[in-house]
Amino acid sequence: MNCGLVRAEVDLDAVAANTRNLARLVRPARLFAVVKADGYGLGAVPVARVALASGASGLCVARPEEGLALRAAGISAPILILGPTVPVLADQVVRAGLTPTVCEPGAAAALARAAEAQSRPLPVHVKIDTGLHRYGILPSEAPAFLNHLAQYSRLRVEGLWTHLATADEADRTFAYEQLARFNEVTAALPAVALRHAANTAAAVDLPEFRLDLVRAGIGIYGYYPSRHVGRTVALRPALTLKSRVIRVHEVGPGETVGYGRTWVARRSSRIALVAGGYGDGYPRQLSNRGVVLIRGRRCPVVGRVSMDLLTADVTHLPEVAVGDEVVLVGRQGDEEVTLDELAELAETIPYELLTRLTPRVPRIYVGSQSVPEADLPEGTEKDLR
Ligand SMILES: Cc1ncc(COP(=O)(O)O)c(C=O)c1O
Structure with missing residues (x-):
């Protein structure tokens, strides 16, 4: 039993309420809860379970390993991997039924081979770099890349997505430019089921960015992405x-x-x-x-x-x-x-404060949402109060 003096109480009722409010706000778009980095430091499995029970229809993680851990905990909802899948993990990703984002021919080939070997269909999403200039394929490369993917019969492009550089800034001009580029390139590609671009900031403030699916992270945990985002949806810190x-x-x-x-x-x-x-x-x-x-x-x-x-x-x-x-x-x-107040004093952002909570701090889940003991990370007490 961990009776540490320092403890992080995570209010799962707040997670449930935040998810419900965001899901209601973005409807008919689907809400995927972003639970990467161990659920922004608060515990990916408990947060994922509560979010899925409260209106989220899927989850997003950054890395394949994070998705595999959610599957190992028995979570069967759709899980989109936002970052790259290294070929060596392709077999596991396919077997676990995770949805990878593919942006490179090498990863696509490895995933297609794994899907073929396991005789399983493989839905994938393709990320389009509309200006953030991190991961993704450029709009000019998209038609050829999708054409390239079409050779793999097991592989189906279920989604096209992009990520915004300035959704939580005061000036959203560039976000609108990114959306215009995304709309232009996707209009010229074969239709897919899910086009998505919005994080919490865009989901809350910019309705036209909601498209088919919204990837909400910080809002699920009860925090606004920045002071520039309108306080128009009720969020309760978890x-x-x-x-x-x-x-x-x-x-x-x-x-x-x-x-x-x-x-x-x-x-x-x-x-x-x-x-x-x-x-x-x-x-x-x-x-x-x-x-x-x-x-x-x-x-x-x-x-x-x-x-x-x-x-x-x-x-x-x-x-x-x-x-x-x-x-x-x-x-x-x-x-x-508030987390915002401390983040400002520490010259950082609430996201970093959440994710830097170290493993020695027990996460204690409070609220009426039940967390099966099996879902709790080792050393965690359900409620030490
Ligand atoms: C690709 C992507 N989508 C969505 C999100 C969620 O962002 P937020 O926590 O601001 O909602 C993140 C988080 O960093 C991300 O990397």
């Missing part, structure tokens, strides 16, 4: 990152706290030592910048965040004691430290 006070002590004026002596007490101060540091995924950039909640009040992080510990100034809260709950991210009483 994560509360909690810890406890493990020591309270006084430091006199002129004394310093933590490595590098970066914080100097200007008056007699009470300092709460809190379990939690960058070894748990709490960014070191929040040294002397972050804020935590204790007894429902905001307390500034003072001194350097270290690997396992951080320190907070609780001079204004004389009642703080060892064992008090500390909320590092989320709500406590009437106060809240």
Whole structure:
């Protein structure tokens, strides 16, 4: 049993509500829940199960291994692999009934061979690079590439998709350019069942990008992609990152706290030592910048965040004691430290804060959604409260 002081409570009711709201918003387009990077750090299998039960009709992962892990957990819904499939994994991908994205002749040949050997049909999606310039084939190459794929009788192009560079920026001009390029190239290709382009930002703000399918990640977890995305759909944060006070002590004026002596007490101060540091995924950039909640009040992080510990100034809260709950991210009483707020202070994005939670932080699933024990990663307690 993992009784760690630092724990990530994942509210699966929030995941369910967010999925329902997004699915309703984008209908008749289908909603695929993006659960790559272990469900944005919160647990791919529990999140996937709840999303599928709440209106998602499929899942997206970045890598074949992530899809194989979902199948191993017994998830049978469609799973689209967004990134490349290396030929050595082709057999497993076909056997598991995953849907690869193919953009290279080598991968296509390996997948087609595996499908032939297993006498199975293989739906694939083709990614078109309309300007993000990462993975994908250029619009000018698309007709020849689709023609090339047509030689493989087991292989069926089920989807064509693209990914947007600026869907969550204030200026969406380039996103519209990408959509125009995508519409133009796909209109000239044989029709497919699923054309898709939208992430959460586009799904929420740009209805014409929803097409046949929406790939929503961050919104499923209850966060908006950026401050530029309209708060037009109800999203509830799924994560509360909690810890406890493990020591309270006084430091006199002129004394310093933590490595590098970066914080100097200007008056007699009470300092709460809190379990939690960058070894748990709490960014070191929040040294002397972050804020935590204790007894429902905001307390500034003072001194350097270290690997396992951080320190907070609780001079204004004389009642703080060892064992008090500390909320590092989320709500406590009437106060809240939002993931957005911390991301801004740490000069990063909510996505990174979620996915950097380290394996030693137990994910504890709360809410009325049931998670079969078998779905829980090793060392996870269903509810330690
Ligand atoms: C190709 C692709 N589609 C969709 C998403 C989901 O994006 P979001 O989490 O902003 O909804 C991602 C995430 O990075 C992605 O890489």
